Amino acid sequence: MAKLTISDHHHNLTFNIIHEFFFGFGVAFHDVSTILPLFLTLLGAPISVAGSIAGLFAILIAAPQLISAIISRNIQNVKISTVKIHLTILPPIFLAGFVFAFFMPTGPKAWIFYYICFVFYALGIGLIIPIWSNFLRHVTKRSNRGTFLGISFIGNSIGGFIGGIVVKKLLSSSIPFPANFGWGFLILFFALIISISSFLGFKVKDIQTNQRKRTIKDFIHETKSILITNQNFRRYVYSRILLTAQFPAISLYAVYSRDMFYFDISDAGLLTATRLIAFGFGSIIAGQIGDRIGHKAAMTFCFACHVFTMGVALTAQSMIWIYGIFVCLGLAQGAFMPAAMSLVFDFAGKKGDNKMIMALIDTILSPFILVAIILGGILSEITSLVVLFQILGVFMIAGLLTIVFLVRDPHHQLKIPTNQ
Secondary structure (H helix, E strand, O other), X not given: OOOOOHHHHHHHHHHHHHHHHHHHHHHHHXXXXXXXXXXXXXXXXXXXXXXXXXXXXXXXXXXXXXXXXXXXXXXXXXXXXXXXXHXXXXXXXXXXXXXXXXXXXXXXXXXXXXXXXXXXXXHHHHHHHHXXXXXXXXXXXXXXXXXXXXXXXXXXXXXXXXXHHHHXXXXXXXXXXXXXXXXXXXXXXXXXXXXXXHHHHOOOOOOOOOOOOOOHHHHHHHHHHHHHHOHHHHHHHHHHHHHOOHHHHHHHHHHHHHHHHOOOOOHHHHHHHHHHHHHHHHHHHHXXXXXXXOHHHHHHHHHHHHHHHHHXXXXXXXXXXXXXXXXXXXXXXXXXXXXXXXXXXXXXXXXXXXXXXXXXXXXXXXXXXXXXXXXXXXXXXXXXXXXXXXXXXXXXXXXXXXXXXXXXXXXXXXXXXXXX
């Protein structure tokens, strides 16, 4: 179709809700905030390994993004390309699920095997993100994009909430460890198949066929242009660098909570469900804030929720407070996706390459995430988690202050230069 109408936009919203519902339902069985740190701990992995899983996930996602953006810079059929690239995450999840469900390995070799599967899964997600973000640009209207993403991620949170309840039932069933986790990974595999299939129902606006093919030289020029000429973009990246302190904390919240209150492992399902339902509320709140006020304000809300998460963790007095940790974390993570993606589209403007900008941000952040998880892992072994959380909290507050006082909403700024 030549132009996307509001009717097409609503049609695509329906299919995106379906996509996000099944994605959220499946990911509840493979959650990096609760399920995976506890799974690795039970397999005998060191706390530094379990505590690094969320940060490692972010680094691995960032690693292939620039390559993916370069390869996909001249894609014409965005729908089929999006479906094909999503297929890369299926083999490692199926392999992990099959092995743990039917062979039930334990010990050091078991967690190392899972870690290898996890690495390939995360790299696949990294290949997906630039192409998926470009796909979303072609199936949404700019004026309603924040709300589109916010409502879609409510579907993700509802699916995640239902998935979290199923996780609790699964982990408290008579299925022995680690087969119970293995079956969870297989459920994720089949949920992903349904989620990916939903892309086929989208209506996509046409890409101009007379548009000049962009060379790798053009791509590099655009990358240099934004870094050199756009001070506001650099300040936004600085704020995101400071927020990388969240990554060691995310994986340790569940471990920290269990050490404090000794809850049953099956309760991880309820914590996951709590986080994911809050994720949905965070998404719609950020979407509404972004469309009405600006996406910088929506990202500020995300930063503030991360700071509140740390505050609740450091003052927790009972299991009710532990659920509060995951409510705040869910709000932060839910707000992040619509805010971050919309900011990328705003930095790109109408003619900039949003794939390149998203890949560039994540690539810049990856070494800082690596430093954060390495230092977090070292500190978690030589000091208490309370001291570690206090240090991480200081950096999160600095990130919040940076985005509040130094970053301007890019929708009201001069757009990034691009080659025509």
